Amino acid sequence: MADIEKNAGQEAVEKKAKKAAAKADSNKSGSKGKKETKEKKGFFSRIAGWFKDLKKEFKKVVWPDRKKVFNNTLVVLAVVIIGSVVVGLIDTGLLKLMQFLMGLSN
Template structure:
């Protein structure tokens, strides 16, 4: 397999590495500044919605489980 003589060899450079790491963290800081954080009221409302959905889903699964348990018990008695 022939190698391309124009292709530069990539050597590890500590200086370049730390520059890239520093740029990465600067970029993170810039992105975090763009975040629109929810207000306390929005956070509370969203939390209540999540808890209500969890309880509702749990109740539905519980009812379905009771139905399947009854069907299995009837099937095994016969």
């Protein structure tokens, strides 16, 4: 029984080693093939390619409708106003506290 488990363990190790070797070989050959077949593009052709890719990406974007933009704008404005009021109140409270403490020291 122990021999069977030992053989199974050795077979698993051998399979992993073969897979790792095959993967390393494919990575080496794949990178060479890309370098050999791919020629270097010129500056302007790379820029043109970048704009083509940009155009493709903009087609994939799902733009929100007018109502959603309006609602999101209202939410942002409300949060900014509420945050400003809270920070202002904290600032005023700390100012009064400092004036009170400075008055005690005199």
